[in-house]
Amino acid sequence: MTQPKDPKGFLVVLPGEIIEIPQDSDKSWLTLFYSLPKELAEKWKPAFDLPRCPYEVLRTDKYDSIVCDDMFKLLVWDCYSWSAWQFFQVKDRKGNYRDIPGDVKQYAGYFPLWRLSYNIIPYIRMKFEQHGLGFQNLYNIPQGVEVPWLTYQQFSNLIGNVTDMVIAEENWQPMIDAIWENRTVEDYETTSSTVKTDFMRKWYHNRSGKPISLDEMMESENGDIFEVADPRSEFEQMVISEMQIAAFAEQNITDKDREILKLRMDGHTEQEIADKVGYKTASAVHKRIAKIASAYEDFVTAEYGKYLDK
Incomplete structure (x- = not known):
């Protein structure tokens, strides 16, 4: 007898059927999109063509030209990466935890903490599934009912709490500490910045x-x-x-x-x-x-x- 396979996507229970949304599908990022504040979603204007009522977006291919566009995924990933970065904590010279100094653009794209800010996104998406912001909730929204935009502050509070939760549950803080304490010249952008200058002074003594x-x-x-x-x-x-x-x-x-x-x-x-x-x-x-x-x-x-x- 063939053993049933564990689901590899997000399960939604509807009257008479169970739907599975694969985690690598284009629509799998819709839960994150519908939680973005308008100030971030407007970074890619076509995103505003998606109706705030997700009923047709989920059940038809009418809006697939937007959802399946690589720019849609890039919008979601960049917004959540940038937001999670704001809540990473590193040690200052006195050993106290603080936000990462400077702007994310002052660090190179292959800086491990920069990459971690993208790696954390699937964990955030899973937390949404577990805490009432997942696909089951989107599918339960009746036709004609719109999802309200979160305010920027509401979104900031949400991502701050979820980021802290993931880091604590995955025990990432020691890894973050090690990455920060072992930075190299290549971890900074080639352009000059105050944070890079401070690091270079320590690097070259x-x-x-x-x-x-x-x-x-x-x-x-x-x-x-x-x-x-x-x-x-x-x-x-x-x-x-x-x-x-x-x-x-x-x-x-x-x-x-x-x-x-x-x-x-x-x-x-x-x-x-x-x-x-x-x-x-x-x-x-x-x-x-x-x-x-x-x-x-x-x-x-x-x-x-x-x-x-x-």
């Missing part, structure tokens, strides 16, 4: 967040020092306006320092600056800029440290 090679530090024939190996080389790009210089210089640098920065911003070489301000060599100007940069980096680090300690 210096305030600039860049590797330093003494072999690369060479002096040119006219006395200028190539800036490629200078750990403060990006300082001139960081102070890119007279307003920034004025704000920083108010309590940190002298009038001569301010003149050096202004001349450098105007495109003068270090040798030309040395001639104008009374230094003997370009090297002296270069060293002075490095000292100003050091003070500026200390200033930025202190300000960012205040943010991290909140």
Whole structure:
């Protein structure tokens, strides 16, 4: 006698029949869609063509062109991934749990926590099935009755509670801790960000967040020092306006320092600056800029440290 197979989908009991919705089917994401707030669903406009009454959506193929569109699944996955990410907890430098610093877009797509925010979605869908937001409830909605939109706050509360529930039941927190404590450079996007800069400083054990090679530090024939190996080389790009210089210089640098920065911003070489301000060599100007940069980096680090300690 053939043994009956366990169901691999979501079961719905209706008068005279039992329906199974396969977990890998396009319609299997409808329970998550009908719980989205309007503010997130509007990220893909065709989603608004799905009626808020799920009766025909579930029982006919009238709306399959929308439900079976890859963009529909992407909408659902991206919304729930982004929402779950907001409730992942990681340790700060004092060992206290807090939200992941920065924005999800500042982390690379293959960062394990970024991927975990997508892996948790099937667990969230199963929790919906178990707690009154599943397919049985959708099928029980009579024809002509609409599912009301959740408010953004209601949705946030829902996903926060469900995410916490999944992490606790699956014992994921130790895994999240290990992932966070073992981050690498590749876990961040290539573009610059405050959270990446803070990590790079720890990674390379210096305030600039860049590797330093003494072999690369060479002096040119006219006395200028190539800036490629200078750990403060990006300082001139960081102070890119007279307003920034004025704000920083108010309590940190002298009038001569301010003149050096202004001349450098105007495109003068270090040798030309040395001639104008009374230094003997370009090297002296270069060293002075490095000292100003050091003070500026200390200033930025202190300000960012205040943010991290909140």
